[in-house]
Amino acid sequence: MEAYWPLWVALMIGERNINLLTLSLFVLIPAWAYLADEPFTITLMTRAVIFALAAVGLNLILGIGGFVSFGHAAFFGLGGYVMGILAWHAQGYSPLLEWPFVIEGTKSMPVIWLVSIMVSAIFALIIGAVSLKTSGVYFIMITLAFAQMMYYFSISWSAYGGEDGMSIYVRNNFPGLNTLDPIQFYSLCFVLLLISLWFVSRLIKSPFGLALNAARQSPQRVQAVGLDLHKLQLFAFVVSGAITGLAGALFADLNRFVSPNMFGWQLSGEFIVFIIIGGVGRLFGPVIGALLFVGLEHFLGELSDFWHIYLGIILLLIVLFSKSGVIGLIAKKEVHSD
Amino acid sequence: MTDAVLATQNITKSFGSLIACDDVSIEVKPEEIHAIIGPNGAGKSTLISQICGTQKPDNGCVKLLGQDITFKSAKDRALSGIGRTFQISQLAMEDTVLQNVMIGSLGKTGNPWKFIKPVLKINELREEAEFALERVGLTNDLHSKAGILSHGQKRQLEVAIALTLKPKIFIMDEPMAGLGIEGSKELMLLLDNLRYEAPILLVEHDMDAVFSLANIISVLDYGRVIASDSVEGIKKNPIVQRAYLGEET
Numbered sequence A: 001m002e003a004y005w006p007l008w009v010a011l012m013i014g015e016r017n018i019n020l021l022t023l024s025l026f027v028l029i030p031a032w033a034y035l036a037d038e039p040f041t042i043t044l045m046t047r048a049v050i051f052a053l054a055a056v057g058l059n060l061i062l063g064i065g066g067f068v069s070f071g072h073a074a075f076f077g078l079g080g081y082v083m084g085i086l087a088w089h090a091q092g093y094s095p096l097l098e099w100p101f102v103i104e105g106t107k108s109m110p111v112i113w114l115v116s117i118m119v120s121a122i123f124a125l126i127i128g129a130v131s132l133k134t135s136g137v138y139f140i141m142i143t144l145a146f147a148q149m150m151y152y153f154s155i156s157w158s159a160y161g162g163e164d165g166m167s168i169y170v171r172n173n174f175p176g177l178n179t180l181d182p183i184q185f186y187s188l189c190f191v192l193l194l195i196s197l198w199f200v201s202r203l204i205k206s207p208f209g210l211a212l213n214a215a216r217q218s219p220q221r222v223q224a225v226g227l228d229l230h231k232l233q234l235f236a237f238v239v240s241g242a243i244t245g246l247a248g249a250l251f252a253d254l255n256r257f258v259s260p261n262m263f264g265w266q267l268s269g270e271f272i273v274f275i276i277i278g279g280v281g282r283l284f285g286p287v288i289g290a291l292l293f294v295g296l297e298h299f300l301g302e303l304s305d306f307w308h309i310y311l312g313i314i315l316l317l318i319v320l321f322s323k324s325g326v327i328g329l330i331a332k333k334e335v336h337s338d
Numbered sequence B: 001m002t003d004a005v006l007a008t009q010n011i012t013k014s015f016g017s018l019i020a021c022d023d024v025s026i027e028v029k030p031e032e033i034h035a036i037i038g039p040n041g042a043g044k045s046t047l048i049s050q051i052c053g054t055q056k057p058d059n060g061c062v063k064l065l066g067q068d069i070t071f072k073s074a075k076d077r078a079l080s081g082i083g084r085t086f087q088i089s090q091l092a093m094e095d096t097v098l099q100n101v102m103i104g105s106l107g108k109t110g111n112p113w114k115f116i117k118p119v120l121k122i123n124e125l126r127e128e129a130e131f132a133l134e135r136v137g138l139t140n141d142l143h144s145k146a147g148i149l150s151h152g153q154k155r156q157l158e159v160a161i162a163l164t165l166k167p168k169i170f171i172m173d174e175p176m177a178g179l180g181i182e183g184s185k186e187l188m189l190l191l192d193n194l195r196y197e198a199p200i201l202l203v204e205h206d207m208d209a210v211f212s213l214a215n216i217i218s219v220l221d222y223g224r225v226i227a228s229d230s231v232e233g234i235k236k237n238p239i240v241q242r243a244y245l246g247e248e249t
Helices: A006-011 A015-035 A039-064 A073-092 A109-131 A136-156 A182-205 A207-217 A219-224 A229-255 A265-278 A285-303 A307-321 A325-330 B044-052 B074-080 B097-108 B123-136 B151-164 B180-194 B207-213 B231-236 B238-245
Strands: B006-015 B018-028 B033-037 B059-064 B082-085 B169-173 B200-203 B216-221 B224-229
Touching (some): A015 A039, A015 A182, A039 A207, A039 A229, A039 A265, A207 A219, B018 B033, B018 B200, B033 B044, B074 B097, B151 B169, B180 B207
Parallel strands (some): B033 B200, B033 B216, B082 B169
Antiparallel strands (some): B006 B018
């Protein structure tokens, strides 16, 4: 493409600058919306941030690990239900567990986040231990099957709303903040996204990241140097699930509503789409993808009820013309940094 | 018998009716280069796979320093001291040359369970990797991607990774292929000295290299060892001449 389109090349910028540009959008748009008193835009951006966080998690196992998980909504839903169950007990003043010891519900975000991360991690450990024994299409199908199992379980779990889900009347608390104020809740989510991006960026360059990266490209090599392929991938899957689980807790808090749809395969698919739009395996791929997706969903949705068709065409064009999403289209060939 | 670093005892492997490895017993002793030669399809690669653990023999056993490793995984064999190079380069093509070698040092001496510190900043791993690259003569492009290297350079990279493992024995599957005259000479010099660090089981098509390096040559044909002798012995062996080197010699 470079050879035929000099103007395009002139417009290309380094991946680092694309990342900074993306981050500045996540600061400037909400700042503008705040000043212009457009709370809906802030909510839209919060949605983008939370989806980005979920996909950052997925990108770890999909982009770096090389396993296409079509069941990450399982963790998203788990995070959501952890929030829902804890908050539901707290607002109803009924203990979560009475025997052998009393566990009360809670409306505290830090506690909910921690529990979401832990529960998702435990489930990821179990799901990963089974499904990472396979690869390719089988892996896709097994992860999908796990997520669907949890979807149908949540539908039949009448204690927590069953098919109708659960409404949480007031958003949960974070010490020192008024989380009902859209811009404050947005900032909270954005900071969590930044922390996870920082963590993943370090992880990719760490010894673990090097090994995981090599395991995708040449499993035989990794075994021949005495590294445990399965353990590396399982750990990546657990971290991946935990991050997506945290995103699920935030998403439930954004909507103050949890339902079985959070386990739905459509969501799993959307997470994959974010990554493909932005750039598979790129640090900011899922972030750019989620922002574009939420933006397109909003603007195309205003134009037509059949906005999915246009989204599909755009997705098709991106996949056809770039090997690694939007970032691949506009990023200069990376110069190796050391 | 006991002083062999690596020994295969009567290993047999068949795929359906095809016997790829038929009652093969070979030994590699300290400070020795043991070359395996044979026509295509003679079972050389199957033998290597069974030694390195990517395939299990139907019968017989593989011993490393007297210890039975027949049922160990490829990963555990690598940790026990088998350092292999692959016939078809197995490299992380999107990673740099340096990163590829560091994967080797990571497996043996490093700890992959570190998540924050950049691997390139871990000096002992990096120095080890750079030293290995220097030894194979691949120093000019540390930071280019492995995927853009020439075929010969990929072979050198394979050897460099094996060096970082500091193995008890090297298993090298056609390390010379595609190296060119100059590259082959350099690598031969390296292997010639390397045998004093750890013996080498060498599968190679380059006969000049085999004849000048090997202490022992075993000839495989249809999965069987038809001869195992010194270079002079093999050159004179009538069975080998008929099966492999050509009738007219």
